[in-house]
Amino acid sequence: MSVRVWLRWGVLLVTTAILLLCWQTLPTGGPGSTLPKLDAVLAALGPGGEWDVYLRALRTTLIEAFAGLAIGFVAGVVFGVLLGESPVLRRGFYPYALALQALPPIALAPIFVIWFGLGVESKIGLVAAATLFPILVSTMTGVAQTDPVRIEMATAFAATKAQIRRKIIFPGLVVPIFSGLEISIVLSFLAAITGELISANAGVGVILEVYQRDYRLAEEFAVLMILVVVGLLLALVTRIARRAVLERMPHE
Amino acid sequence: MSDVTTSGRRVSPLRNVVRLLGPPVAVGVGAVLLLQFVLARFQISGIIIPRPTEIFEVMRSEIFIEQIGLSVWQTWQATLIGFALGGGAGVLLGIGMNESKLMRFVFYPYVVAFQSLPKIALAPVFALWLGFGLTMKFSFAAMLAFFPAVIATLSALSTVATMRLEMATAFGARRGQLFMRISLPSAVPGIVSGLEISMAFALIGAIVGEFISPSSGLGQLLLTYSESINVAAEFAVLLVLMLLGVAQNKLLFGAVRLAARRFFEPA
Numbered sequence: 001m002s003v004r005v006w007l008r009w010g011v012l013l014v015t016t017a018i019l020l021l022c023w024q025t026l027p028t029g030g031p032g033s034t035l036p037k038l039d040a041v042l043a044a045l046g047p048g049g050e051w052d053v054y055l056r057a058l059r060t061t062l063i064e065a066f067a068g069l070a071i072g073f074v075a076g077v078v079f080g081v082l083l084g085e086s087p088v089l090r091r092g093f094y095p096y097a098l099a100l101q102a103l104p105p106i107a108l109a110p111i112f113v114i115w116f117g118l119g120v121e122s123k124i125g126l127v128a129a130a131t132l133f134p135i136l137v138s139t140m141t142g143v144a145q146t147d148p149v150r151i152e153m154a155t156a157f158a159a160t161k162a163q164i165r166r167k168i169i170f171p172g173l174v175v176p177i178f179s180g181l182e183i184s185i186v187l188s189f190l191a192a193i194t195g196e197l198i199s200a201n202a203g204v205g206v207i208l209e210v211y212q213r214d215y216r217l218a219e220e221f222a223v224l225m226i227l228v229v230v231g232l233l234l235a236l237v238t239r240i241a242r243r244a245v246l247e248r249m250p251h252e
Numbered sequence: 253m254s255d256v257t258t259s260g261r262r263v264s265p266l267r268n269v270v271r272l273l274g275p276p277v278a279v280g281v282g283a284v285l286l287l288q289f290v291l292a293r294f295q296i297s298g299i300i301i302p303r304p305t306e307i308f309e310v311m312r313s314e315i316f317i318e319q320i321g322l323s324v325w326q327t328w329q330a331t332l333i334g335f336a337l338g339g340g341a342g343v344l345l346g347i348g349m350n351e352s353k354l355m356r357f358v359f360y361p362y363v364v365a366f367q368s369l370p371k372i373a374l375a376p377v378f379a380l381w382l383g384f385g386l387t388m389k390f391s392f393a394a395m396l397a398f399f400p401a402v403i404a405t406l407s408a409l410s411t412v413a414t415m416r417l418e419m420a421t422a423f424g425a426r427r428g429q430l431f432m433r434i435s436l437p438s439a440v441p442g443i444v445s446g447l448e449i450s451m452a453f454a455l456i457g458a459i460v461g462e463f464i465s466p467s468s469g470l471g472q473l474l475l476t477y478s479e480s481i482n483v484a485a486e487f488a489v490l491l492v493l494m495l496l497g498v499a500q501n502k503l504l505f506g507a508v509r510l511a512a513r514r515f516f517e518p519a
Contacts, residue, residue: 194460
């Protein structure tokens, strides 16, 4: 047992060491080189790196992501509840929702730029459009899957429509909405960066392109490394939040 | 489905069709008419939101039909190549990681690290390495298609019922037999779902590739129309792109699902 564990760690560490060594030695690092050396990237991540630039860009991107996510979340829940409660509306709108979902949301980026300009607004719009559908679909399915027996029972006991919503339908929505939200959190960050890559005046996508244009590849790769860390942190926070939400749910 | 309602009364097929298709058609026609009327009534410029008739006009023009046909092919070519490479490699790595604990242990940290990077941010780097054109597009598409395939394959294979595996082992099944007869058939639906996501990502990759280093395809067409502020044409492209997405996700993968079910008939 312990020999196998040692072996596994050994192989992992050795492969990682070889990869890092290749990264350090293979790129020439001179003019014309398209991959910065490892030590250059690490230097750009060190105290001498342009942390004020990185952090300002990251702040812009995160603000866009969360503002857009908030709009997409509210709209998704509202429309999801509406479509979930009315079979006629659902039949009427669902094919279009499916079709719109098949459209890659990032393809909307040029239109949002025409509508809202180069600033944060167009990115917020794009993020909202991208995050809306996962939340809408999961909310709608959650409403439609509410146990009809419980609703009939409550109706028999003369519960009002508002009471049925508050006591039966809404509590059952927490878990499905949260699973939609998990997808949308990832999408929000992605859509914000895509929007910035296509046309923007600030944010992570912009500094990536500016560094590349100025041929400062070490800084560009440093920003990519920072994105990995931010992505891991977002995933971690989501995971903790899911555990908290599931624990607070009443067990039936 | 059935032409008998819950009360047992027979309903004419025509009424059934109206009941099923009525609401979506009503919503579609209503939205188009409302949009047309509101945009005309409040004299909203076609630069902001084009009228449905303007979009229709664009879609009928010969130039557009010619351009869109070519662009759809260019984008889908990159999508297909990228999907085949990335999705295929992803399924293989997923199988490898399931079969070998060592491989799983070694590759897992890298998969997680890449998974948490918003991979679209790598588009400029791909443009730097591979320049313009088809190679850059399909490589980027392949990279995006790779990870959903790995994750789906791994999770589909690792949820195969251990009892069936143990039973077969007890009856002396070899490793290859276990994989071909039990693990793979029961993992196929999960893998196919993963590949569906992979292909959607490959399409995104092809389009982002065309946005970042424009050479051809729907992405470049969108940018061109955007620069000339031809919003009606942009909407027309988006409509076509939506149809492409539906065809790819629903029709193509519907067929793949059916074929997979036929081929891997559960014993």
